[in-house]
Amino acid sequence: MTAPLSSPANAEERDCIFCQIVEEKASAKKVYEDEKCLAILDINPANPGHVLVISKNHYDIMQLATDDDVGHMFNVAKQISKAQIRSLNADGSNIQVASGVAAGQKSKHFTIHVVPRKRGDGLRSYDLPKNQIGPEDQEKLRQAIISKVDEYLHKGSD
Amino acid sequence: MTCEYCDIISGKKKTANIYADDVCTAFLSEQPATIGHIIVIPNNHLPIIEALDNNTTYHIFRVVNKLSIAVFESIKCEGTNLIVHNGVDAGQDQPHLSINIVPRNPDDGLSFDWEPKHLTQQEMTTIEMKIKQEMGPYETGRPKWNTTEKDHIGAEEKKDAGPATAVESAGTGKSVGQDDDKHKTEKQETKTPEESYLLKQLRRMP
Numbered sequence: 001m002t003a004p005l006s007s008p009a010n011a012e013e014r015d016c017i018f019c020q021i022v023e024e025k026a027s028a029k030k031v032y033e034d035e036k037c038l039a040i041l042d043i044n045p046a047n048p049g050h051v052l053v054i055s056k057n058h059y060d061i062m063q064l065a066t067d068d069d070v071g072h073m074f075n076v077a078k079q080i081s082k083a084q085i086r087s088l089n090a091d092g093s094n095i096q097v098a099s100g101v102a103a104g105q106k107s108k109h110f111t112i113h114v115v116p117r118k119r120g121d122g123l124r125s126y127d128l129p130k131n132q133i134g135p136e137d138q139e140k141l142r143q144a145i146i147s148k149v150d151e152y153l154h155k156g157s158d
Numbered sequence: 159m160t161c162e163y164c165d166i167i168s169g170k171k172k173t174a175n176i177y178a179d180d181v182c183t184a185f186l187s188e189q190p191a192t193i194g195h196i197i198v199i200p201n202n203h204l205p206i207i208e209a210l211d212n213n214t215t216y217h218i219f220r221v222v223n224k225l226s227i228a229v230f231e232s233i234k235c236e237g238t239n240l241i242v243h244n245g246v247d248a249g250q251d252q253p254h255l256s257i258n259i260v261p262r263n264p265d266d267g268l269s270f271d272w273e274p275k276h277l278t279q280q281e282m283t284t285i286e287m288k289i290k291q292e293m294g295p296y297e298t299g300r301p302k303w304n305t306t307e308k309d310h311i312g313a314e315e316k317k318d319a320g321p322a323t324a325v326e327s328a329g330t331g332k333s334v335g336q337d338d339d340k341h342k343t344e345k346q347e348t349k350t351p352e353e354s355y356l357l358k359q360l361r362r363m364p
Contacts, residue, residue, distance in 0.1 A: 029283070032293040032294075039293070041286055043282075046272035048275060048285055067220045070219055070223050071215070071220050074218075074219035075212050081207060083293050088289070091245055092206070092250070093207075093245065093248055094244065094248050094249070096239065098270065099230075099237055099239070100236055100238065101237065102263055103236075103238055103270075104237075104239070104262075104269060104271055117247045117248040126270060128241065128249075128258065129191050130191070131192075133190055133193075139174065141186060142175075144232045144233060145228060145229055146176060148231050148232040149177050149224075149228045152225075152228050153224050153225070
């Protein structure tokens with residue numbers, strides 16, 4: 001992720017297709033909209049009904065978004081999943097966010113993917129491999145991560 | 159057999175814990191997809207994301223976001239994925255909702271890419287209309303779906319009874335149907351044909 005953290009204010013300058021969609025300068029099939037976000041159909045769906053929930057504010061990645069936008073958008077994603085189950089007879093859903101090119105992020109704009117799943121649909125994209133890790137390595141890892149967790153999270157109610 | 163994740167929360171099962179608060183708990187996966195794979199779970203035994211109330215959803219995903227920053231900075235990976243398997247048919251392998259934070263690097267051999275399905279314009283428009291209708295009015299900032307705490311599968315007042323009943327359901331496969339029926343009659347407030355359908359998914363949990 002070598003891009004600068006701040007982005008130009010203008011959608012064209014930013015060359016961000018999602019900002020252009022938010023500003024209605026590019027078209028998309030919208031299924032929901034509110035002050036904070038927009039939900040559209042992915043034009044290259046993993047399954048029929050694949051929805052993208054995108055922030056109206058431009059953030060290159062989820063980690064740069066405000067707590068408020070993150071919390072709200074996952075509530076919207078939850079509702080989208082429910083809507084897919086009800087209206088498309090989906091059996092479940094995968095919810096996925098990619099942050100960074102190495103994670104497969106295609107567009108540099110915070111996006112939550114909500115992919116409806118059906119029994120036997122054969123979609124393996126979200127399968128996670130299971131690897132082994134020894135207890136000592138696990139503990140070293142835990143210590144390394146915990147030291148950073150304290151910087152970002154306070155224990156107790158939020 | 160009880161819920162493994164509930165055992166982690168209660169302390170019965172030991173794991174490499176990363177974070178815990180009143181709402182959720184995070185720990186390192188014992189079978190990591192990549193180094194630093196973190197699992198975040200609600201402290202209550204809730205099987206699918208639709209069972210979370212709005213406040214819990216808001217809280218958990220804010221914690222997930224912060225943890226993804228912490229893991230990114232501490233192990234110096236080049237990216238992270240957040241993945242939820244919501245339902246057995248989406249790859250869920252525990253009867254307790256979990257959110258995965260998967261650190262990524264260019265040479266890690268993983269890919270969450272997909273081969274796009276080809277749909278006609280008409281099919282896309284039909285799907286658009288169906289989901290839009292279900293989501294309710296937009297561009298008004300006032301969604302059709304209830305944004306108060308009670309908008310979830312199962313009434314808020316059953317929160318205390320919820321985990322025990324659900325754990326019993328998860329533990330004894332044969333009685334799942336009966337427990338769900340009891341669950342259903344107790345939750346008169348939020349019972350709809352569609353929510354009963356969602357509750358049916360619970361019976362399919364391992």
